[in-house]
Amino acid sequence: MQLSPSNELKSIVKHYLFVDSNDVEHSCYRFFSDGNPGIVFHFDAPLIQNNNTNTSEQLQPRSFIYGQITHYNNITLNGKLSMLVVVLQPFGINALLGVATSELNNAIVELTDVFKQDAYDLEDQLLEATSINQLISFFELFLVKRLAAVKQVDQNLKNAVNIIYQNRGMVSIEDLIKILPVTERQLERKFNHYIGSSPKKFADTIRFQFFLKSLQNIPSDKSLTEIIYANGFYDQAHLNKYFKINTGLTPMQYKSGYNPSVINFMRVQ
Known part of the structure; x- marks a missing residue:
């Protein structure tokens, strides 16, 4: 499910994606670049992420920021798939954090490492949300508080x-x-x-x-x-x-497993 941000946040947030599935544990997904960084919140077991050569396995944190992706990643379910993805504008990381975005290429940064207690509080709020709209409302309140510190983009x-x-x-x-x-x-x-x-x-x-x-x-x-x-x-x-x-x-492999709401994240086995 894809939802738009409020007008106040459109300069930073491109859209929201709520992704869930009843696929069995250890199902594999493929994730590749769409040109945008993002923020992910897991509501069940975090996923296991591996790079395209299967040489860098890591367990995704409960919430994290990810940068530009320069190669595809293999994702394995570690439980039920249930997550909110905040897809940022291409320059969203720089605007939000004020860092050179290239420093976060292919990186995962725990949200709590950046926003400390505020991020822990947000995680708790999101877990208590009773609807997707409420999830997004809680996140937008969190982000609106930081608008004054958002950096101007060239x-x-x-x-x-x-x-x-x-x-x-x-x-x-x-x-x-x-x-x-x-x-x-x-x-x-x-x-x-x-x-x-x-x-x-x-x-x-x-x-x-x-x-x-x-x-x-x-x-x-x-x-x-x-x-x-x-x-x-x-x-x-x-x-x-x-x-x-x-x-x-291959194009036909992609076409057979395509997800219309998340075109750069799909099950492969």
Whole structure:
């Protein structure tokens, strides 16, 4: 289930996702980048997270902040799946914490390490909530108290992000620096600091997210090949390679297990 934030928080929060499932313990999921960092709250057993080479296993904390993801992760249920995901704007970590977002790439930071007792109190409130709306209300009250400390995001960076979304990720760095009053080097630095990604990598990620949505809603008068070209991929081989690197799956494997509300988190076995 996907829900929108209040108008007051739209500059930081993109949307909320409530994810639950009755899948059996040890079911495996795949999680890959959608270009956004986030905050996760577990209401049952936290999940076991492993990187794409299965060399870095860790038990997720009950609540945590995660940064940009540069490779897919394998997630294993450690009990019932029940969690609230606060999907932040691409620059949300920098705005909220005032740190260079690249420092948190592929990282998990316990919410209690950042917000101390306030985070413990929030966890307790969320566990006592009786509805999804109440969950979100408790979290928004927590975040609104911190709005005064939120850092201003560079306007050229925000404009670049908007242009990338407006063009479905199909925009070159050359195009961006023609539109914006920045050099290529300045743009690279801004993206690394505020988003934790290069502008090209970020644009590629957004293009891929738009393709995944298109993959699930192919019009009857369109072929897969047309959708591939329409989303900026050269051919099927180019798409398959990109898919495998970024998700560890083929397009058809993804399509068969797709979750319409969480397109970058899906069960794989």
